[in-house]
Amino acid sequence: MGNYLNLNEYQLSALSEIGNIGAGNAAAALADFMADTIMMSVPELQIIDVNSMANILGGPENEMVGILVTMNCDVRGMLLFLLEKEFVCLLLNVLLSKDINEFADISEMDLSVIMEIGNVLAGSYVSAIATMTDLDIRLSTPQVAIDMVGAILNYPAAYFGVMDDNLLFIEENFLSEENTIRSHLLIMPEPDSLSLIFESLGMSL
């Protein structure tokens, strides 16, 4: 093991299912926050190399918010949420009754709110994995970077680059009453942890 491209159809659909449940949890959590109905499209699972990844996210220089959370305990690895500017501004505007349109207007206080949102989102996905597999997963406190998406992606690329040139990620659309906003989530378990997840689901590698 050590290459996401070796995964079979069943394993991929198991990962999609984790994405589905996680996304459902995340949408419910966000709806609590936002007091608004947030619907989600069916998440799409993709395995892609890091250069192409930056391109589908609007090009390497596209400014995005990256929220990084690391997983520890039974499952090790990381989750990286990559959020479009519109999504982050919308969240902050609704939650804090502000009128932010540019990243430059984001304050320290706003950043900590973004981190908290990251916490909630990460918890949503991780509890999906934990419930399905009965494994113990602990999350670190989130870190935020607002910068070129290509530069943000260097972090997981370097972390996993020793093993693989490809990244596993889930893309989904959050739909609120007025807006459709794409959100992207990279779920990156270490290869050993991925094996363990499949083992717990009764589909060994």
Next chain:
Amino acid sequence: MGISDQKVAGPPDTLTTYALGSCVCICLYDRLRRIGGLAHILLPEAFGDVSGKNVYKFADTAIEELVRGMIKQGCAHLHLTAKIAGGANMFVSEGKSIGDRNIETVTQELQRLKIRIVAQDIGANYGRTAVFNTQDGSLTVKTLGRGNKVI
């Protein structure tokens, strides 16, 4: 140019690599021949057997490869100078960060190859786009919200 890639070119070409985070770009220049080479590395070391690995990905294999490519284009090893950019820490990590380790290995490797670093823009916690002009060997470093500079 993407991650784990490298290229050699001459005027009027510019070599551009976007959004360096912890990655480092190494720009070598032969002022007499006016030939420039850019390597974009992801990791410091290839560790052991490099067969089947992309040698452009690692500092300890990519720089030597770039020098070889430039000599093939008529450059003299003696005339080569280096400018480097990148090696940021986009997130705080436990232990020594990958950006710092990349910078360290790139610096050691250039020292080993006896190539002087004449300018650098490294470290900190933000992304950089590097545009290397083979006409005069200047390196323009662009950032989001932190201005651009020519080194």
